[in-house]
Amino acid sequence: MRRLPLIVLALVLAAAGAGGRPVLLVLGDSLSAGYGLAPGQGWVDLLGRRLAERGYPHRVVNASVSGETSGGGLERLPALLARHRPAVVVVELGGNDGLRGLGLERTRANLAAVVRRARAAGARVLLVGMRLPPNYGPLYTRRFAALYREIARDEGVPLVPFLLEGVALAPGMMQADGIHPTAAAQPRLLDNVWPHLEPLLR
Template identity: 65%
Template structure:
């Protein structure tokens, strides 16, 4: 049987390769959704909600994003502002979607406070070098056109002054459609979730 030439050198090379530290794969960037019941999936299986569908779309497209849904039913901009610093520290997201404000309007929280809270949340995320998408909603018609318009203007002004993109009508094509809303008339059904994702997607996709 012939001898292997350069046997000791080959052995040292193999041992050297085995001795190299393993190189960890880069962590997937985090997309953090900070929202209320519209994003938490109130009244439906959260696995069928628009946030879960977003993660499924990203995975299906081969985009290496991890979606963290930090939405809580009933949350306001006040609650989101209080929770966001810890969420930013824990997850260090590359992209933050802020979908809050609807409960502020329903509970009569002043528009000035809502604006200040939204501005603070956007600023906190931008300071952490995260991209930000602001998602706006419109109130039911019984609140009156003047207040509804002033409420919607808050989202536009925050997006304009902070230079972040806005989804102006998150419930477009869903709100007011009895077939896509639950009996309370406030929360979308599971069947409405694909439309919610499509409402968000055009503004979200360029940020990915």
């Protein structure tokens, strides 16, 4: 019976994660997974380094998957929340929904559910906005961009207006596919996210 307190202590320490450091979870798609980049070049990797350099204790967990949709992220979220118990969740999803022409109401519902579940688990949430190329038609592209603003407003969470601001149309900043940013663009992506993320770390 005397071993029971030690077992309980071990379970508590395990649940606290590495050294009890708060976890910053990035739930995204290929833009956050570092598609087409060498290991360590993506903006999420750069984020981990910036946090360390500026004295933040957070440990970054990159749960981004290339090709992920808002629905896929929603399905994966409960296990990620249970495993990592994040203090902050960055939601960078929806781009693949738009590229596939999926229904906007379904995308909106999925993203709103991700935000709500993460907040219900005690995390602060940052929503990252995306836009579509003009060839998807003006109505669809306008409504797609607007859904991020609407979710952020309705759920009361901060928003990065457009992850690829200053990158999408800049020479040398996009890979040959025209969808994924180059290694040279990654610091700009981090700078687009940082002003909206930093207040959540305090």
